[in-house]
Amino acid sequence: MMFQELRKVRPFLYVADLKPLVYILMSIAVIAILYGLYRHWRLWFHGGGKPSFDRPLTRIGRLLLYGLLQLRVVADGYAGLMHLSLYIGCLGLALATVTRSADYYLFHGSILLGQRYLYFKLMADVSGLLMLIGVLMALFRRILRLKEGLSTRLGDILLLIDLLAILITGFLLDGLMNAAYRRPWIDPWTPIGTPISNLFIGWSTYSIKALYRPLWVLHLTLAMGTMAVIPYTKLSHLLIGGFLNLLLSRLEEPNTFKPIPEIYRIVEEGGVLGVSKLSEASWRERLDYDSCVECARCHEVCPARISGKPLSPMELMTALRDAMHGGLWDESLTPGRVEASVIWSCVTCGACVAECPLLLNQVETLIDLRRGLYISETEVPREVQELSYNIMSKGNPYG
DSSP, rough: HHHHTTTTTOOTTTTTGGHHHHHHHHHHHHHHHHHHHHHHHHTTTTSOOOOOOSSSHHHHHHIIIIIIIIIGGGGGGGHHHHHHHHHHHHHHHHHHHHHHHHHHSSTTSSSHHHHHHHHHHHHHOOOOOOOOHHHHHHHHHHHHOOOOOOOHHHHHHHHHHHHHHHHHHHHHHHHHHHHIHHHHHHHGTTTTHHHHGGGGGTTOOEEEEEEEEHHHHHHHHHHHHHHHHHGGSGGGGGIIIIIHHHHOOOOSSSTTTOOOTTTTHHHHTTTSSOOGHHHOOHHHHHHHHHOHHHHOHHHHHHHHHHOOOOOHHHHHHHHHHHHHHOOOOTOOTTTSSHHHHHHOOOOOOOOHHHHHHHHOOOHHHHHHHHHHHHHTSSSSSSHHHHHHHHHHHHHTTOO
């Protein structure tokens, strides 16, 4: 009897006439995502340059370790548990959506039947619960300021509230469907949907439909709208920081300074050494700016900041990102965007690089900014000037 009932699963119940809305909103979301990624790509390669994809197996391995398995993310206590909950929950819900769509559009409902459908519903409910826990942990973390340096901007809070609204409306829709026709056979398999369906016991079909339709439209609009804004918000780390950035990451050891190819020729021809304006930054450095998620882990471990110096690697990256998105390619970065005291505060220990979950190299950016200051003879500390003079005149830094 149970499996006969399971064959009566009815997708788009009460909203069959609204199916075109799915295709319209999905098309808008895909176009918005592609255009957003294109805008980012143009910023990274402004003025030339091309990405490197040598040693593809190594790059894919890094993507799996630090992207799929979240190797550095999960090592951060409360934040690691929070991100793991968000990550597994989001993956589970994405898998549920793709599976449901494939079953409906490609296999005409022949896959999610019988026991498979029950397992599917259990997986979807557990995934939603995990993501709900992660979102609430993230909200509490920001509202209660549990981590020094962590952003508490209104936009970040609203983004989490948006995710919370998507989850809550999804659970309510599931509960309404259970109350409408699934309750006799699905109770144990929807640990969230079943308790919610108790709210609607005794409701008439008309009442359930009257609530379900607007709630379905709201849920769909929120979900597709959130997808559409991924490249324009902190959610961009799903595609940029956690995918493109890792796939195109540096393969050399992070504690090595970036060499300057043909340095003598560049000097003789009066070329540019270092970075004094954004147009001189490499595409890889610009990708770093965009990939920073402001998790504050580099900010927390930086010995220069801890000792009272004005350097925060995170704030440096966000300042450069803001300048890049503002199109300030030929504006001097110092002192307009970054103070010289910030640049010279770095001790090049690499703590920020070792801590960053997305493998960014803040030290490389700082070294290039220092080179730019030195070449332009702008606010160079006396100690550095003396060292340089000793090396040039006596062949060693000590004089």
